Amino acid sequence: MKVKKFFLYPVIACIFLYCLFPFFWTIQTALKPPEEVFRLPVSYLPETISLENLKAVFAKRPFGRYILNSVIAAGGATALTLWVASLLAFRLRAMDLRRAMRVQRWFLVGAILPPALMVIPVFMVMKQLALVDNYLALILAYTALNLPFAVWMLHAAFRQLPRELNEAAVMDGFSSFAILYRIVLPLSRPSLAVTAVLVFIFCWNEFILALSLMPSQAKYTVPVGIALLSGASVYEIPWGEINAAVALTTVPIILLIAALQRWIIEGLTTGAVKG
Amino acid sequence: MGGRYRCKENSTGEASIRQSTFLALVIFFSFAFLPFSVDAQHTLRMIGPEDVGGAWNEVIRRFHATHPDIRVDYISGPWSTDERQNMYIRSFLAGDAIELVYMDVIWTAKFASQGWLMPLDEWFSPEVREALFPRDIEAGFYQGHFYRVPVRTDAGMLYYRKDLMPEPPRTWEEFEAVCNRYGNPPERYCIVFQGMQYEGLVCNYLEYLWGAGGTPIDNDQNVLLDKEENISALTFMKKVIDRGWAPKSVITFQEQQALEFFEQGKALMMRNWPYAWTILRRSPLEGKVGIVPFIHQAGSESAGTLGGWGFGIARTANYPEAAWKFIEFAISPEAQKILHFRRGAVPTRKSLFQDEEILKASPHYKDLYEVLLKSRPRPIHPEYPRMSSILQKHVSAVLVGIESPQEAALQMDQSIESMLNGKRHSWPRRLFLDHDLKKTLKNTLTFTGFSVPLEFLLGLLFALLVNLHFRGRSLMRLSVLVPWALPTAVMAMAWQWMFNNPFGVINDLLVRVGVLREPMDWLSTPQGAMFASVFADVWKTTPFVAIILLAGLQAVPKELRESLSIDGGGKIAMFFHLLLPLLLPFIRVALIFRIIHAAGIFDLMWVLTKGGPADTTRTLSLYIYDLAFRYDEVGYALFLTCLFLLGLILVSLLIVRTTTLRYERI
Numbered sequence: 001m002k003v004k005k006f007f008l009y010p011v012i013a014c015i016f017l018y019c020l021f022p023f024f025w026t027i028q029t030a031l032k033p034p035e036e037v038f039r040l041p042v043s044y045l046p047e048t049i050s051l052e053n054l055k056a057v058f059a060k061r062p063f064g065r066y067i068l069n070s071v072i073a074a075g076g077a078t079a080l081t082l083w084v085a086s087l088l089a090f091r092l093r094a095m096d097l098r099r100a101m102r103v104q105r106w107f108l109v110g111a112i113l114p115p116a117l118m119v120i121p122v123f124m125v126m127k128q129l130a131l132v133d134n135y136l137a138l139i140l141a142y143t144a145l146n147l148p149f150a151v152w153m154l155h156a157a158f159r160q161l162p163r164e165l166n167e168a169a170v171m172d173g174f175s176s177f178a179i180l181y182r183i184v185l186p187l188s189r190p191s192l193a194v195t196a197v198l199v200f201i202f203c204w205n206e207f208i209l210a211l212s213l214m215p216s217q218a219k220y221t222v223p224v225g226i227a228l229l230s231g232a233s234v235y236e237i238p239w240g241e242i243n244a245a246v247a248l249t250t251v252p253i254i255l256l257i258a259a260l261q262r263w264i265i266e267g268l269t270t271g272a273v274k275g
Numbered sequence: 276m277g278g279r280y281r282c283k284e285n286s287t288g289e290a291s292i293r294q295s296t297f298l299a300l301v302i303f304f305s306f307a308f309l310p311f312s313v314d315a316q317h318t319l320r321m322i323g324p325e326d327v328g329g330a331w332n333e334v335i336r337r338f339h340a341t342h343p344d345i346r347v348d349y350i351s352g353p354w355s356t357d358e359r360q361n362m363y364i365r366s367f368l369a370g371d372a373i374e375l376v377y378m379d380v381i382w383t384a385k386f387a388s389q390g391w392l393m394p395l396d397e398w399f400s401p402e403v404r405e406a407l408f409p410r411d412i413e414a415g416f417y418q419g420h421f422y423r424v425p426v427r428t429d430a431g432m433l434y435y436r437k438d439l440m441p442e443p444p445r446t447w448e449e450f451e452a453v454c455n456r457y458g459n460p461p462e463r464y465c466i467v468f469q470g471m472q473y474e475g476l477v478c479n480y481l482e483y484l485w486g487a488g489g490t491p492i493d494n495d496q497n498v499l500l501d502k503e504e505n506i507s508a509l510t511f512m513k514k515v516i517d518r519g520w521a522p523k524s525v526i527t528f529q530e531q532q533a534l535e536f537f538e539q540g541k542a543l544m545m546r547n548w549p550y551a552w553t554i555l556r557r558s559p560l561e562g563k564v565g566i567v568p569f570i571h572q573a574g575s576e577s578a579g580t581l582g583g584w585g586f587g588i589a590r591t592a593n594y595p596e597a598a599w600k601f602i603e604f605a606i607s608p609e610a611q612k613i614l615h616f617r618r619g620a621v622p623t624r625k626s627l628f629q630d631e632e633i634l635k636a637s638p639h640y641k642d643l644y645e646v647l648l649k650s651r652p653r654p655i656h657p658e659y660p661r662m663s664s665i666l667q668k669h670v671s672a673v674l675v676g677i678e679s680p681q682e683a684a685l686q687m688d689q690s691i692e693s694m695l696n697g698k699r700h701s702w703p704r705r706l707f708l709d710h711d712l713k714k715t716l717k718n719t720l721t722f723t724g725f726s727v728p729l730e731f732l733l734g735l736l737f738a739l740l741v742n743l744h745f746r747g748r749s750l751m752r753l754s755v756l757v758p759w760a761l762p763t764a765v766m767a768m769a770w771q772w773m774f775n776n777p778f779g780v781i782n783d784l785l786v787r788v789g790v791l792r793e794p795m796d797w798l799s800t801p802q803g804a805m806f807a808s809v810f811a812d813v814w815k816t817t818p819f820v821a822i823i824l825l826a827g828l829q830a831v832p833k834e835l836r837e838s839l840s841i842d843g844g845g846k847i848a849m850f851f852h853l854l855l856p857l858l859l860p861f862i863r864v865a866l867i868f869r870i871i872h873a874a875g876i877f878d879l880m881w882v883l884t885k886g887g888p889a890d891t892t893r894t895l896s897l898y899i900y901d902l903a904f905r906y907d908e909v910g911y912a913l914f915l916t917c918l919f920l921l922g923l924i925l926v927s928l929l930i931v932r933t934t935t936l937r938y939e940r941i
Contacts, residue, residue, distance in 0.1 A: 008743070012751060015737060019754040022814065023761070025780055026769045042783040112868060114875030116896035117920060120903045120912055132369035205762035207878040212904065215365030217352060223764040227882045228353050239772050246769050250761050257760045261753045265822060 023250060029243035030054065037240040053244035063245060065218060066225035072135050073210070073221055074203035077142035081199050082192065084143065085150035090180045092151070093158040104152060111148035118145075119208050126213055137213045138221075142203045149202075150195050157191030158184055194263045197256055204253065222249045317345045317594040319601060321375035321586075322352040322359050330617035334610045338601060345597045347375070356474070361904065367391045372589035374598055378423060380414045380583050380652060381474075381659050387417040388657035389907060392587045394420040398599050407606070407623045410581050414652035422587050426605050427620035429582030430650035431482050431569055432643075434537065434545040434555070438563040443544075446573045447486070447511055454520045457543055465520035467533040468546040471799075472671035472887050475529055477653070477663045478580035479546055480670045483508040485578040485651055486571030491662070492654050496695065501688035507572070509673050509680035516674055526674050527776075527799050548582060552639055553619040566642050568649050581650040583623070621647070658695060661906055665690045672889040677801065702914045712915070714890060715898040721805065722894060723873040726812045730869060731862075733813065734820025741821065742828045759818035767882035770811040774798055801891035804884045808892050812879055816872070820865045827861030828854070863934045867927045874923060895919060 029037055033050035036043065057063045092100040122141050123132070131137040161184060169179045185192065210221040220228070226245045229238070257264055326332055326349060335347045352359040356379055363382075366373045367389070376382075376392060386392050399421045404412060411425035435443040440457050444450040454465035469475035484491065489504025499505070515521050522536070530547060537545040538558050545551070546569060555564050568577040586602045588595050604610055611627060614620035616636070621643070627633055628644045637643075654662060669687045672678040678686065690710045697705045706712065741752055758766075773779050774797040782794035797803040831854065877896040880886055886893030899919070903912035 008740075008745060012740060012745070012747075015740065016751060016754045018814070019757055019818070022766060022769050022773065023757060025773055029772065038778055040777060042778060042780055044780075112871055113920070114872050114877070114896070116875045116877035116900065117916055119900065120909065120916055123903075124909070127369060130370065132365070133371070201760055205760075205765075207762065207764035207881075208900075212365075215362055215369065217350070217362070223762045223878075226768055227764045227878075228355070228358055229768070239775070239778070242768055243772060246765050249765055253760050253762075254757060257756050258753055261749065261756055264756065265752060265825070 023254070026243045026246045026250065029240065030247040032240065034238075034240045037243075053240040054248070056238070056241045057244045057248065060241070061225070061229070062218070063225065063248075066220050066222045067248075069135075069214070069219055070204055070221040070223075073138040073142065074200050076135060076139040077146065077203045078196050078200045080139060080143045081146045081150050082154075082196055085147055085154050085195070086180065086185060086192075088147075088151045089154035089158050090176075090184060092155045093184075097159075100155065104148075104155065107148035107151055111145075111152075115145065115206065115208050119212050122209065123212050131213075133214055133216050133219055135219075138210060141209050141213065142206065145206075145209075146199045146202055150199055153191060153195045153198075154188065157188040161187055190263065194260060194266075197260055198264065201253055201256070204249075317597040318348060319345065319374045319592075319594070319598055320348045320350055321377045322350045322362055322373055323377050324354050324359070325351050328617040330614050330620070333613050333617065334605065337609070337613075338604050341604075342597075342600060345594075345600065347601055364904070364907075367589065370591075372591045374589050374592040374594070375601065376587040376589055377426075377584060378587055380411075380423070380425075380581060380585065381663070383415060383423045383585075383587070384417045384655045384659055385657045385907075386587065387420070387422045391590055392422045393590045393592065393595055394422060395424065395588065395599070396421050399424070403603075403606070406625060408625060408647055408650075410648070410650050410652060411583060411585070411623050414581060414655060415585060417655060417657075423585040424587075424602050424606060425583055425585040425623040426602075426611070427584050427614060428623045428647060428650075429548050429550075429621060430579035430647050431478055431546055431548060431582075432579050432646045433567050433569050434547060434551060434564050435567065436543050436560075436563055437565045439543055443565060443567045444570055445567070445577070447570055448573055450570045453543070454518070458520060460519045460522070463540070464522050464536075464542045466515065466544040466546065467521060467525055467528060467536045467542045469529050469533055470516075470521070470525040470671075470674055471527055471529050472667045472889065473529065474663060474667070476670055477666045478582065480508070480512065480666060481580050481651075481653060482546070482569045482578060483512055486569065486575055487511070488572065488575040491666070492656065492691075496656075498688050498692045498695070500691065501684055505684045505687070506680050509670065509683055511572075512670070513673050513680060524796075526671070527796060549621045549643060550619050552637065552643075566639055566646065568646050576649075578649055578651040579646055581652045583621070585623075658906075661694055662691050665694065668890045671887075675800070675888065677889055698908075702911055705911065706918075711890075711893075711898055712895075715893050715895045718805075718890075718892060719874055719876075719894045719896075722808060722812075722876060722892070723870060725805075725809045726816075726873050727866070727869050729809070729813045730817045730820050731866070733817045734865070735824055737817060737821035738824035738828055741825055755818045755821055757818075758815050759822070761815075763815055764878040764882050766815065767811060767879050770807065771798065771883055774807050798884055799888050801888060804888060804892045808876075808880060808883055811883060812873065812876065815879070816869065820869060823861050823865040823868075824858060827858040830861075831857050859934055863930060866934070867930050870926060870930070871923050875919075 028044070028046055030053050031049045031051075032043075032046040033048055033052055034056075036047060037053075092103060095103070126132050126137040126141070129137075131140075165183055165187075166179060169183055174182065205223065206221075207223045207227070210224045211227075214220060214224070222245075226242065226249065229242050229245060323331060331349050335349060338345070338347060350362075350373070352362055360379070360382055363373060363376060363378070363386075367386075372391065376386065378386065383392075403424075407425055408428055411428050412421075415421055415423035415425060433443065440453055444453045450466075457463075458465035468479050470479070481491070484505060487504040487508045489499065489502060489508060491500055492498055516523065516525065522541075525533070528536070530551070533545055533547060534551050534554060536542055537547075537551075538555065538560060540560070552564075552566070555561065569579050571577040586598075586605060588598045588602070592598055605614075606624060608622075608624060608627060608630070611620070611622040611624055612630070612633070615622055615627070615633060622628075622633075625644075628640050634640055653659060656662065665687060669678060669683040669690075673680055673683045693708045693710050697708050700708065737755055741748065741755060773781050776782055776796045777794040779794075779797075781797070782791065785791040786794060795803060797807045874894075875896050876894055877900065880892055880894055880897055881900075884892040886897050895915075899912050899915050902908045902915070
């Protein structure tokens with residue numbers, strides 16, 4: 001057992017480093033003063049910690065606006081997704097398992113497509129609806145993209161509730177909606193939370209649809225804003241600021257998953273178990 | 276009214292609070308989703324880069340002073356010209372056209388052919404025509420109509436060190452003599468120019484091509500790139516690098532890097548635009564630099580690539596007269612001088628080249644006048660952007676040494692020919708002619724072929740480890756989740772920084788460990804860029820594979836494992852006979868998912884390599900996206916999307932078939 005541990009820990013340390021290093025590097029670059037960013041030899045820890053890059057991100061460009069856009073799009077999509085998904089999952093729960101799974105498998109076909117393949121049709125539809133550059137376009141597109149996953153998660157959660165609850169509720173004169181809103185949803189709060197967080201992260205991270213559906217700068221989401229960051233001239237790329245922006249977008253996500261990591265892994269794996 | 280009435284009637288405060296929150300929400304959302312507000316004034320919008328120096332702000336302020344009924348909004352766009360063009364295109368496609376189209380000289384033909392611009396013939400008086408540079412005017416015409424009024428001009432030219440050589444070279448032969456005599460690399464190279472794969476490279480290349488007496492395409496739309504002139508132009512460009520006249524790093528240079536290099540005294544000559552003069556005047560090189568038209572082959576004529584910016588009016592603009600008034604003001608001596616002094620813009624009005632104020636500040640404008648009269652526009656063709664990207668690719672490939680000048684000339688010719696012809700064929704036939712499709716398909720397969728197996732090996736390792744019990748397991752799980760949860764596009768930016776030369780950490784680490792002797796330009800060599808993309812993708816998606824496989828491992832019943840180890844099965848045997856078959860359904864899911872997503876990769880490449888260098892990391896998705904959003908071939912793009920989708924479905928079915936064991940098939 002000792003020998004095994006002797007090998008195990010170095011390997012684990014390597015994986016740990018491998019996974020976290022890019023993130024660490026971003027943070028340490030972001031915290032360096034601008035001169036130190038472009039200095040050789042490369043320093044692995046900032047000699048002086050400076051918030052100059054972070055300030056510059058907000059001062060020089062509408063980064064706060066990008067964050068607001070992302071929050072509106074991702075938040076709106078998460079809310080809409082959860083609402084529609086809970087209705088669908090509730091209906092699936094009423095079916096027998098075999099049929100429900102068959103229906104779900106069809107949903108999954110949509111979930112598996114890479115967004116790059118859907119961007120053109122989605123853009124054309126949104127253009128027809130005159131929704132380009134409107135938050136609704138992103139909210140609707142993200143909802144469609146994440147619905148299968150959310151239905152999957154919620155259906156799994158709803159199934160775990162005992163059926164007798166239903167019967168008791170019906171006896172008490174509850175309508176279907178009342179059962180959903182007053183009984184099923186409150187009882188599945190943890191699953192709802194995990195699903196919400198995951199859907200939110202997916203939307204927050206999405207790039208190609210945000211790039212195409214929200215063409216004006218005032219509507220850029222955070223990833224688009226960062227990917228299009230450039231310097232005072234085309235040629236001087238402000239790496240300090242870029243890293244600061246990257247750090248600002250990624251730290252909240254990492255905090256979120258750190259807080260919820262156990263449930264996230266569980267949620268993702270239950271999703272996969274049924275595939 | 277009714278709402279408020281009911282609120283008052285309501286006895287319980289709670290309900291009214293609920294109602295007012297609801298109302299607030301409704302109001303908030305209706306504002307958030309309102310496309311734009313209606314204005315009594317005539318509002319005109321334009322997009323330009325960040326208004327450094329406040330030149331446009333001042334021009335607009337003065338315009339407002341005399342035209343109170345018109346409002347001009349300057350939308351500060353990104354620095355990348357391409358991105359600003361995309362902003363305009365998207366505004367046209369979305370049906371809410373930005374009224375004032377502030378465009379690069381090369382957008383004109385494309386925008387005009389799409390019907391996005393209004394012909395300006397009725398306003399374009401002979402006086403205006405007389406006052407501006409003829410080549411700039413010429414570039415504003417498309418199929419006999421005038422669409423673009425030049426506001427600032429630009430032309431490529433040769434800067435040389437007056438203090439280091441008696442006479443600037445005029446021809447290629449003289450250039451060679453000067454280089455051999457005065458050049459002394461690596462302390463002092465002979466020339467720097469823009470060698471990176473982007474529009475600027477085409478501007479450089481065309482000056483060699485025109486200088487050799489060639490031209491890319493004639494007036495009857497015949498592609499002339501397989502001709503001798505092109506081969507000699509490319510050969511000469513390659514010679515400039517091979518002989519060490521230009522530094523090797525020139526293939527990563529855009530304007531600014533070339534200028535910095537020249538400014539540090541490390542080169543005798545530089546090809547650049549007029550703006551460089553303003554900066555050199557404030558540098559140690561002040562008074563030591565002269566300008567001449569670019570070099571040419573003996574027996575041909577010199578020509579500088581015409582650049583510059585001008586105004587068009589969107590066809591759907593509501594107040595074209597107001598827009599024209601602003602354009603007229605923008606080419607007035609008053610506005611042009613503001614743009615000149617605050618922004619370094621070269622006026623398009625000829626008379627300003629005799630203006631005392633300007634000549635006092637910029638005595639070189641006498642020489643510049645000659646250069647500008649000799650400038651030549653790039654091919655005026657709606658398909659110019661694609662033409663240019665083909666040229667960029669192959670010129671870059673020659674400079675990097677991936678292609679010989681002969682190969683490149685032939686490829687350019689065929690590629691452009693097939694692109695121009697392709698539009699005349701039906702989609703299925705075009706499929707077989709499509710050069711770019713073949714190349715991007717190959718890149719996609721390479722990328723998928725490397726990244727997916729790597730992800731699986733690493734992912735399995737991660738999953739097996741995370742499944743063990745040890746101290747710090749939850750920390751480990753968290754660290755594995757991190758790459759998965761971070762946005763690809765954003766992290767691609769971080770990777771770009773890490774692969775930077777020379778400030779990137781990857782170069783630094785590899786040099787320290789001794790793997791590399793000196794920092795390497797990862798993103799500008801074909802293998803390096805592909806490696807970087809695969810590396811970043813493996814980092815990002817291994818956790819996904821690991822999570823799914825972990826689910827599989829956890830589904831293996833403990834008793835089964837124990838009974839097998841009691842039976843004396845070896846570890847390896849257990850892995851292959853027990854774990855792997857049980858994991859198979861999970862492997863299948865992960866494999867299908869990963870292959871589909873790796874084949875459809877977009878954001879990573881779009882940010883990290885932009886598909887370069889020489890298109891070696893351009894994948895199918897990037898190509899299809901370009902077709903739809905840059906080349907306006909939505910139909911063909913959709914056709915390719917459908918085929919792509921069909922291909923992915925077939926691959927998935929194949930995977931399902933081959934990985935389904937007999938006992939699973941019921």
